[in-house]
Amino acid sequence: xxxxxxxxxxxxxxxxxxxxxxxxxxxxxxxxxxxxxxxxxxxxxxxxxxxx
Ligand SMILES: [Zn+2]
Numbered sequence: 001x002x003x004x005x006x007x008x009x010x011x012x013x014x015x016x017x018x019x020x021x022x023x024x025x026x027x028x029x030x031x032x033x034x035x036x037x038x039x040x041x042x043x044x045x046x047x048x049x050x051x052x
Contacts, residue, residue: 018047 016028022045029038035049
């Protein structure tokens with residue numbers, strides 16, 4: 001298992017990974033922004049926090 005793959009799994013488990021609704025690209029948000037709206041680093045669209 002390579003490190004990149006592991007970090008992807010960990011990010012998913014902790015809910016830090018979000019898919020931009022506009023450009024559909026995945027990105028990892030900082031843990032302190034977990035419950036806040038973040039802006040896509042690719043296109044600048046707002047990505048709301050995932051609801052559970
Ligand atoms: Zn985007």
